[in-house]
Amino acid sequence: MAHVVCQPCFGCKYTDCVVVCPVECFYEGEQILYIHPDECIDCEACVPECPVEAIFHQDNVPEDQKPFIELNAEMAPQSPSITEKKEPLAGN
Numbered sequence: 001m002a003h004v005v006c007q008p009c010f011g012c013k014y015t016d017c018v019v020v021c022p023v024e025c026f027y028e029g030e031q032i033l034y035i036h037p038d039e040c041i042d043c044e045a046c047v048p049e050c051p052v053e054a055i056f057h058q059d060n061v062p063e064d065q066k067p068f069i070e071l072n073a074e075m076a077p078q079s080p081s082i083t084e085k086k087e088p089l090a091g092n
Helices: 067-078
Strands: 003-005 026-028 033-035 055-057
Touching: 003 033, 003 067, 026 067, 033 067
Parallel strands: none
Antiparallel strands: 003 055, 026 033
16 A cells, blocks of 8 residues: 545645655655655654645545545656655745
């Protein structure tokens, strides 16, 4: 099982979560971060660090955000790894 970055991250992209990840399983898209499901060890360190509450355990993703499970799995391998905190997108 893994954690999933969901809709609240879209357009803000806070990176507080990436610096606490012990396995560096975060990847950066243009508008959102992704968690690689094969790399996530389900430690939950990232969950309390997300200021917009966008990270959910895969089993607890809200029904209307279930497509983000597949989106993270598809996009993480295609995106660059992110391990350091960056400024959020403009306006956040």
